[in-house]
Amino acid sequence: MKTESLVVGGGCFWCTEAAYELLPGVKAVVSGYTGGARPNPTYEQVCTGVSGHAEVVRVDFDPAQVSLETLLDYFWKIHDPATLNRQGADAGTQYRSAIFYADDAQKKAAEASLARANPGWGGRIVTEISPLGKFYEAEAYHQDYFRINPHAGYCHAVIRPKIEKLAKAQAAH
Numbered sequence: 001m002k003t004e005s006l007v008v009g010g011g012c013f014w015c016t017e018a019a020y021e022l023l024p025g026v027k028a029v030v031s032g033y034t035g036g037a038r039p040n041p042t043y044e045q046v047c048t049g050v051s052g053h054a055e056v057v058r059v060d061f062d063p064a065q066v067s068l069e070t071l072l073d074y075f076w077k078i079h080d081p082a083t084l085n086r087q088g089a090d091a092g093t094q095y096r097s098a099i100f101y102a103d104d105a106q107k108k109a110a111e112a113s114l115a116r117a118n119p120g121w122g123g124r125i126v127t128e129i130s131p132l133g134k135f136y137e138a139e140a141y142h143q144d145y146f147r148i149n150p151h152a153g154y155c156h157a158v159i160r161p162k163i164e165k166l167a168k169a170q171a172a173h
Contacts, residue, residue: 003027004063006071006106007034007132009054009098010079011087015159016057018146019078019166025066030058031138031145034100035130043139049092056100058135068106072113075099078166081117082124088158097125100132107131 010016013031020029033041036052045051059071079087081097099114101107110129118125146159 001062002064003060004068005102006059006061006068007032007056007100007102007135008059008075009035009056009096009100010075010081011055011095011097012090012154012158013055013057013138013142014145014154015087015162016055016078017144018159018163020057020059020071020074021147022163022166022170023061023066023071023074025064026059026061026071028060030060031142032056032058033136033138034133035096035098035128039134041136043142046094047092049094051094053094053136054096054098055094055138056098056135068109069113072099072109073116075113076117076121076125077169078162081127082121084126097127099127099129100135101129102132 017029017031020026033046033053034056035054038045038051041051041053046053079097085093085096087095099110101110114125114127146155149155
């Protein structure tokens with residue numbers, strides 16, 4: 001089995017991770033950081049905005065089961081790409097909407113997906129499409145956060161309703 005990866009930022013990585021884990025063909029979702037200059041950033045450095053990094057996820061997928069196009073089109077459904085540097089109560093450049101491409105094919109696919117999605121957002125998408133730099137895996141306690149902590153306050157109030165809505169929409173298709 002050949003596995004490919006896509007790195008995206010859509011606000012809090014706990015939400016983005018939980019959303020991508022719903023898709024068939026996704027083999028793993030790893031929370032992390034990229035897009036900044038500071039090497040080996042910590043969560044605290046990313047949260048304060050001093051690192052320049054965004055909270056992101058690396059989606060490892062089997063392209064024979066789910067296409068890059070499907071993963072990118074799903075991206076627009078799981079967060080608000082028309083709000084600059086904010087998702088809900090989470091504000092700052094670390095929560096920016098971003099697609100970090102690994103090669104020209106991913107860049108072209110991201111640009112095409114954005115062009116398809118933008119009319120549905122009134123032409124207001126502000127998502128950054130940038131080359132993927134070094135991906136830094138987030139601390140262990142951030143991995144599979146929603147699955148491990150489903151009753152934590154943020155999970156219960158923010159992630160669970162989002163995941164339930166996405167799962168319902170997926171079941172309808």
